[in-house]
Amino acid sequence: MRPLAALAILLVAAACRSSGPGAGTGAAAKPATPAEVTPARVALGDSLFNNGGCMRCHGAKGVGAQNGPALNDSAWDQLTSGSYEEIRALIVSGVPKEKIKVTTRPNAMGARGGRMNLNDEQISAVAAYVWTLSHK
Numbered sequence: 001m002r003p004l005a006a007l008a009i010l011l012v013a014a015a016c017r018s019s020g021p022g023a024g025t026g027a028a029a030k031p032a033t034p035a036e037v038t039p040a041r042v043a044l045g046d047s048l049f050n051n052g053g054c055m056r057c058h059g060a061k062g063v064g065a066q067n068g069p070a071l072n073d074s075a076w077d078q079l080t081s082g083s084y085e086e087i088r089a090l091i092v093s094g095v096p097k098e099k100i101k102v103t104t105r106p107n108a109m110g111a112r113g114g115r116m117n118l119n120d121e122q123i124s125a126v127a128a129y130v131w132t133l134s135h136k
Contacts, residue, residue: 034084045129088127
């Protein structure tokens with residue numbers, strides 16, 4: 001009876017380890033793409049980001065520049081979850097100068113893209129694009 005019970009425990013343990021996304025790789029499961037992150041929104045966000053004011057501070061493709069942090073990873077000072085909703089809210093509100101933690105970056109990030117004054121759909125598009133940068 002004991003060998004049969006031990007075999008059952010081993011089979012259950014193996015099944016638990018080998019099921020689900022990223023199973024057997026040791027990697028964490030990739031987060032699901034939010035419904036708001038559509039190919040059309042990402043394309044519009046890419047255009048707005050890389051042809052507008054965002055690129056001046058955050059660099060082309062969000063790789064970072066002297067006046068703004070890289071956005072192609074999830075280690076931003078202003079983020080806690082890196083969710084689409086959090087990124088969108090950050091674009092809407094901006095980042096005031098006193099909340100900039102890196103002293104070599106003295107400029108605030110204006111609300112709604114600063115001088116770009118993005119409308120709601122444009123903000124959603126930029127947020128979708130930026131989400132893709134840190135969730136590859």
